[in-house]
Amino acid sequence: QNRFIPSGALLDLQSYQNSRFGSCIAAVPDLNQDSYNDLVVGAPLEDEHQGAIYIFLGFEETILKKYKQRIAAADLAPGLMYFGCSIHGQLDLNEDGLVDLAVGSLGNAVLLWSRSVVQINASIRFEPPKINIFTKDCKRNGKDATCMSAFICFTAVFLSAHFQTASVALRYNTTIDERRYTPRAHLDESGERHTQKELVLLAGQEHCDRLHFHVLDTADYVKPVTFSIDYELEHLENGPMLDDGWPTSLRVLVPFWNGCNEDEHCVPDLVLDARSDVPSAMEYCRRALRRAPPDCSAFTLSFDTSISVIESSRRRVAVEAVLENRGENAYSTVLNISFSRNLQFASLIPKDDTDINIDCMTEDKHPNKKVCNVSYPFFRAKAKVAFRLDFEFSKSIFLQSLEIYLVAN
Template sequence: MGFVGSQDGFHGIPGWIPWDPRMDSVGSRDGFRGIPGWIPWDPWMDSVGSLDGFHGIWGWILDGILDGFCGIPGWIPWDPGICCVPQACSPLWAHECGSSYFTTGMCSRVSSSFRFSRSVAPALQRCQTYMDIIIVLDGSNSIYPWVEVQHFLINILKKFYIGPGQIQVGVVQYGEDVVHEFHLNDYRSVQDVVAAASHIEQRGGTETRTAYGIEFARSEAFRKGGRKGAKRVMIVITDGESHDSPDLEKVIEDSERDNVTRYAVAVLGYYNRRGINPEAFLNEIKFIASDPDDKHFFNVTDEAALKDIVDALGERIFSLEGTNKNEISFGLEMSQTGFSSHVVEDGILLGAVGAYDWNGAVLKETSSGKVIPLRESYLQEFPEELKNHGAYLGYTVSSVVSTKHERIYVAGAPRFNHTGKVILFTMHSNRNLTIHQALKGEQIGSYYGSEINSLDANGDGVTDVLLVGAPMFFSEGRERGKVYVYTLRGNLFVPSGALGDLQSYQNSRFGSCIAAVPDLNQDSYNDLVVGAPLEDEHQGAIYVFLGFQETILRKYKQRIAAAQLAPGLSYFGCSIHGQLDLNEDGLVDLAVGSLGNAVLLWSRSVVRINASLRFEPSKINIFTKDCKRNGKEATCMRAFVCFTALFLSPHFQTASVGLRYNATIDERRYSPRAHLDDGAERARGLELPAGQEHCHSLPFHVLDTADYVKPVTFSIDYELEHTEHGPMLEDGWPTSLRVSVPFWNGCNEDEHCVPDLVLDARSDIPSATSLWSPSGARLGELGMFPWRREGSRESWEC
């Protein structure tokens, strides 16, 4: 397994360094989670860009499938059984509500040609300024001067946030009759509405039919251009008691039934100019206004004083829900939905770190609607007393599959209680959660839970390993980072050590990105890639870990450093994607993000080389001298070395691989018995087609020798011809072959000689009674040892 690098020009995928989403600027040198190159960023600056006038960063997450592959590891696990579509999310997408911008976030589907289609924004709620406002003006003769009413009308209109999704305004004027000055949907901007209002002339009339004007506004004005779901607001401005006051009770009842909120303004100029007691008039206006009167009733001394209530009236109309004297509590207004995402069978999970006062939440968008869990659903693991800590639940989201083949969602909250937490849960359509398990970090500030991924190592559809990153884990005086490993036991994940043995004592932030990838080394087990973007003085590196059976091997198999690939790369490993076959060779490749660049790493095919060696004849017969070498009689033979290349990937069954080999006779003695013929010792190269045996002949000769018991050993050492590119040999596969060729011993084919020793002994001692000689003469005996069976070549006499 290995990779061949190439550098491309698209921007890195974010998600590697902790970022505080509540900051006014997007990230910092040690706290960035954005898209380098999409917003101005200098890693040596204290801040990154600005949000002034900025409505989101599209492309924060590219999630889903392209060319049949699901997911972006690091944020979602790879699962070939899930069918999904690509999603691009912009968690900082903001929409205007009155004078505020709410960063609710948004995601859109992306086609294979990178075109946006259907957008989803589950946290997007209608603004409090989603209103249909009808202003009911008394235009009877008693209103004077009319220009003051016009000034009031223009000033209050300038306070309104008029536009799509916000406020619509219509105006009716009444006296004896009622007329539409303009309808709700006639104008879409403040400028247009103000221009229209400036041309409204006083209609006049000797009667003030206020009940008629209110009923007309309720039944007619709200219907023409009114929007379903918009809050209905009516502002009534009059300077005298109505001539149709008996109808008021019924008219107000109908308005209450239609949920029309009524603000009533009593202009006392007529009464003050004539010294008339206005008590009855004021009581009538209070009756018209919605309860309570202190919020919905106004009175001014005369027409010129209308300008004094403009601000107060505007504030009361646009007061935020959830506001009290001491605090403002946010639900989903600042949720930043799409900060992380994960595709599941029936929809998409979206992390919303800013929800519920930045404690965070996980939302779900499905084809049948959205699921937004209630704040109370999280209290089991995120108690109310810690609500001000900003847990950032949803910083990353993922899922696992239990032994019961149930999908369980996983979400990280890296700031919970300063040590971090990960929860495993299921989500219900009634907006409740069931939290099955919680895993907690162990070190303050480690950002435990900022990266989560799961791995089905053996591909049986059940999650084998859950991995939780703590990239800011501090050890041995360095911010080295740590990746916790949890294995599935029953229905729970239990701690099972950590990935490590990096032999790197530096600020690495190992675990900033964790990517589950399909089988890279083609051994049928899925693998893992982990980013360490701060290694080598912020140049960065990635580590490849191999899956095996139902786990992940704890020691990394390959380290790829940015310094090996190209000069100038920095923060390499901040994001990793490994699901696509980018060069269409049948192998999954890696895209690794760095600051302002992405590096493409081609996967390499893995091959096994089977080698064999045979001899003709199969044994060395030194009694058969069939050639001459250097003027000496010799036994000449041939060795045939054969190679077969077997690619592990089925896509390479028609490929070939270059091989170089060297043959030697392993004779560790002063005078070798056997020699390769001239030229045979040179290194040779050949091209091996997949699955086809390829053989070479190696002539050699054996000279006369007294040692024909110990066999002659041949050595074949071989390697792939192009080690930097192309296929690579399977890890641990042999690269040498040693075979011994024996000497012929004259035995049968079974190579076992069976001796038949006969002892023939004769004594030269004369007959005597004594067995010793007093003269010291040596007594002797002659013996013959003839070999009469296999291998018999001589007799020995002693």
């Protein structure tokens, strides 16, 4: 009866032949402090008989097939030969609570100290939690800005119980809107989007740095601002090492407050009122023909009540319009203007003294359409803007009527 069942083979570097990989094998207690025992395999003839050892990590009831670390004699000291011909890993030789390795070579024994493993937990919180663009509470570079604080916090957790009073040096980078060509926020300290800092963490104690930053006017208030931190141990060659597979970066989004109810859903109510200066049949009768109301009533009987009259001498048409938002903030408000081919768009001029901008664009494929952004990126609640549209009659296209459509959404 077979007492053993094959479950795979451990893998070394495929480039080495006749390395005697596996001529020495040692089971060792938990080297990476994950509660699973590990395995060290010697290959004393690798590197032209200088030798090397391979460390394989245990996981649950098996050994991971791919080695985690390769230690070559050539990287330790000159003159070592047949390194890995014998391995012992059961004792804590330097009394730091971690099992160390003793590796034999020709005429030498090499002691390898184990390193403690640490996990770094990172978090970011903001004060206030959302960017309020409606309240400019500071000035930066002479401009009104929204000022905020980011609290970047780290906690070091050592996996070995013997290191609960230890410390570790950390280096981290902070970047705002890393994937945008132009960031929407800047750090107060440097005026840039990026900063680097160093700190020392005590085991189990949270350390927080406060970074002041500000947001100026931007065209995009919809997508949140991204805060990114990337961190690493400051001394990579000695001291503790990061737990393999533990995150070393964090991305956090800080949203813009949209000025609406607590449900974060804006419900605008856009109302558009427009009137052209083309007179109705009744108005034309009274003003142009100067007839009395009774006569004009008889005159208009032959017209539909919605019909307007255009005199042949007229060269321009004007439309007076008012756009009002009776609801909550309206984001990406657009005014669509379309008109018949016998008209040419001349101008759109806001009336009165208003800070609401209306920017119009023309598409080459649709010369008789205009798409206008109203107070981009958002049209405030209870805001109102009056404007005048001017059109000129085409000198080459003549139609029996004209049409002008205005739609706000």
